[in-house]
Amino acid sequence: MTTTDPKPGRKIEDTGDVLTGLVLLVCSTILLFYLIPNFISEPPILQNPMMSPRWLPRIVGGLMLGFSVLLIFQGIFVESKTETDERNVIKGPWQRFALMLLGLLVYVALFEAIGAIIAGILATLILFVAHPVRTWWVYSLAFVFPTGVALVFVEVMNVPLPLMPF
Numbered sequence: 001m002t003t004t005d006p007k008p009g010r011k012i013e014d015t016g017d018v019l020t021g022l023v024l025l026v027c028s029t030i031l032l033f034y035l036i037p038n039f040i041s042e043p044p045i046l047q048n049p050m051m052s053p054r055w056l057p058r059i060v061g062g063l064m065l066g067f068s069v070l071l072i073f074q075g076i077f078v079e080s081k082t083e084t085d086e087r088n089v090i091k092g093p094w095q096r097f098a099l100m101l102l103g104l105l106v107y108v109a110l111f112e113a114i115g116a117i118i119a120g121i122l123a124t125l126i127l128f129v130a131h132p133v134r135t136w137w138v139y140s141l142a143f144v145f146p147t148g149v150a151l152v153f154v155e156v157m158n159v160p161l162p163l164m165p166f
Contacts, residue, residue, distance in 0.1 A: 017075030021068045028064035036061065056157075099130035116153075116161040120146025 012018055040054045049055065103126035110119040124142040133139065153159040 012076055013079055014075040017071050019075075021071035021075060024064055024068035024071065028061050028068055031057065032061040032065065096130045099126055103127045103130065112162050113165065115164045116150040117147050117163055118165070120150065 036057050042052050103123040107119050107123035154161050
């Protein structure tokens with residue numbers, strides 16, 4: 001005697017991943033096909049495609065598009081077992097969220113006034129306080145990374161940033 005089990009329809013494993021992937025897919029599509037072509041002008045004489053102002057936004061948009069598709073596939077096909085799922089989010093205290101928001105606000109508010117490097121250092125230090133960093137040498141990264149990123153943007157990519165207030 002054989003039993004036939006009617007094949008049920010495909011069940012979405014993680015609706016959060018699928019919805020997040022769809023939102024990112026829409027945003028990346030708008031970025032790639034509307035915002036970049038219409039709002040980032042490209043000089044008529046271009047010696048190297050990597051010198052184009054559209055180069056970095058295209059890379060970011062392409063990565064967003066690819067990762068959003070992967071996130072949608074993950075939400076549909078990857079089985080999530082709640083007891084062994086590493087992706088479960090454990091919410092931290094509200095103070096952590098408040099400090100992260102403060103770090104963002106400090107960076108945005110003080111970016112032009114005190115420069116990209118000092119604003120980046122302050123924001124990174126606030127983020128390190130929000131996520132208790134116990135190792136002392138990690139705090140040196142709060143000085144190295146903002147300085148390095150600002151100098152790469154200014155010296156390599158020729159992006160005019162306010163570096164220092166003096």
